[in-house]
Amino acid sequence: METKELISLSDKYVMNTYKRFPLALARGAGARVWDMDGKEYLDMTAGIAVCSLGHAHPAVIAAIQQQAEVLMHVSNLYYTEPQACYARLLVEHSFADKVFFCNSGAEANEAAIKLARKYGHDQLGGRYELITMKDSFHGRTMATITATGQGKFQVGFAPLLEGFKYAPFNNLTALEGAISEKTCGVLLEPIQAEGGVRIPDAHYLKGVREICDRHGILMMLDEVQVGMGRTGTLFAYEDSGVHPDIMTLAKAMGNGFPVGALLTTDKVAAAFQPGNHASTFGGTPLAMVACIAVFEAIQAEGVLANCRRIGAYFLNRLRLLQEYCPQITDVRGRGLILGMELKIDGTEIVKKCMEKGLLIITSGAGNVLRFVPPLIITEQDVDQALDILEEVFKEI
Ligand SMILES: Cc1ncc(COP(=O)(O)O)c(C=O)c1O
Incomplete structure (x- = not known):
């Protein structure tokens, strides 16, 4: 088929x-x-932070192929290895004692919201309210757009869920006050990705932990x-x-195989009993072998x-570019989630x-270029990306 x-x-x-x-x-x-005409692209998006081992990783392919021939799916009424x-x-x-499996990030957060409410019901005298952060992003279901502290994702979907309050990110005093x-x-991202690659101060998460402990409430990441790995x-x-x-995971777990998870302690996990939560496809053998292959490849x-x-x-090369590009106001990142803030829309x-x-994406209000490449990229890949970026900045 032709592209058009x-x-x-x-x-x-x-x-x-x-x-x-139009690609x-x-x-x-x-x-x-590669596109349908055979043109090659350096992918600094990795399917939005999903394909961390790069595309077509042989161990992930082999795991899926072998499992597909043996057993693809059974229901969660039965055990699978x-x-x-x-x-x-x-x-x-990890810190966790127990895992719940689902199929996406929004579903993992939906499970986390339900678990927190059930824990509040069982252990905290009926407390149900969650504090989330302004400029956060947690998904597109009704509960997760409510948790998402950005009005643009909520317009037209009223009434939202009851029981959510928003505090500014990276501000412990405001959190305590809320x-x-x-x-x-309290539900938050350790780094606000969709919100513009916003990295909190070094002691912020520790401060959130202390506040949660002082109030006897759950810290949910x-x-x-x-x-x-990102x-x-x-x-x-x-x-x-x-x-x-509580911690939720999805994107990179399966390197492209759809999967999500909620991890928690025994104490909190006890709030869910049979019948409280479920997913037909959650933890299906095909997804699980893909995840095991990813996990082992990350280690090996x-x-x-x-x-x-x-x-x-990468961060250093972005900083060098910033030195002679007046449109760039900030570059920041940790590992291979990097952001370049601009005076203009990106x-x-x-x-x-x-x-x-070169494939890249934006985040924030559209004025932050986001780089979330596969974690297996080389210095030559970064050089190639930066050469292209430099050319583009010269043109605009
Ligand atoms: C921090 C965060 N939470 C949740 C989600 C939603 O994940 P999904 O699109 O798999 O539902 C995303 C997606 O970008 C995300 O970045």
């Missing part, structure tokens, strides 16, 4: 919920993808975008010296060390980069 024909076919039959670029991608390998083994891997490498006798938890540690909270009570292939090393190199830059074979 595909675009009109898609526009005719697929609902109009995405503002798409149709046909295949990928490592940090590169891949699910138990992957849950053990997550627990052994807590009431109804509050059962949404690591859907930054979990599973910040250079397996989970972003590891840098903070404190543990959450030095992915975290590469993420830290290349992340530092959409034109994204389009021009695409024409030159």
Whole structure:
């Protein structure tokens, strides 16, 4: 099929919920993808922080192929080995004692919101209110758009859920002030990704932990975008010296296989009993073997060390570009989630980069260029991306 024909076919039959670029991608390998005409692109988006091992990772392909021939899906009324083994891997490498599996980030957060309410009902005398952060992003279900502290995602969907309050990110005094006798938890991202790659102060998460402990309420971290290695540690909270009570994951877990998870302690997990929450596809054998392959590759292939090393190199090259580009007001990042804040909207830059074979995206109010490449990229990949960016900045 020709690109033009595909675009009109898609526009005719697929609902109009995405503002798409006129680009149709046909295949990928490592940090590169190719369009239908065979043009190559360096992919600094990784399917929005999903394909951390790069496209077509052989171990993930093999795991899915082998499992597909054995057992693809059974219901959660039965036990399967891949699910138990992957849950053990997550627990052994995190603060958590128990895992709930689902299929996406929004679903993981939806589960977290329900779990916090049930815990409040059972253990906190009926407290149900959650504090979330302004400029946050937690998904597109009704509960998660309510949790998302950005009005633009909520317009037209009233009435939203009751029991949510918003505090400014990276402000402990305001958080403390927002807590009431109804509050059962605080839900936040360790780094606000969609909100513009906003990185809090070094002691912020520790401060949130202290506030939650003082009030006996739950600290809930949404690591859907930054979990599973993107910040250079397996989970972003590891840098903070404190543990959450609940953490959600999705995107990079399956390197492209749709999957999500909620991790929590035994104490909090006890609030969910059979019948309280479920997912038909959650933790299905096919997803679980993909996740195990991803997890093992992260450990075996030095992915975290590469993420830290290349992340530092990338940030430095962005800073050098900032020195002679007056449109750039800030560059920031941790590991391989990097942001470049601009005085102007970034959409034109994204389009021009695409024409030159580089895929990047924006976040925030559209004025932050976001780089979330596969964690396996090399210095040469960064150099190629920066050469293209430099060219584009010269043109605008
Ligand atoms: C921090 C965060 N939470 C939740 C979500 C929603 O995940 P999903 O699109 O898989 O539902 C996203 C997606 O971008 C995210 O970045």
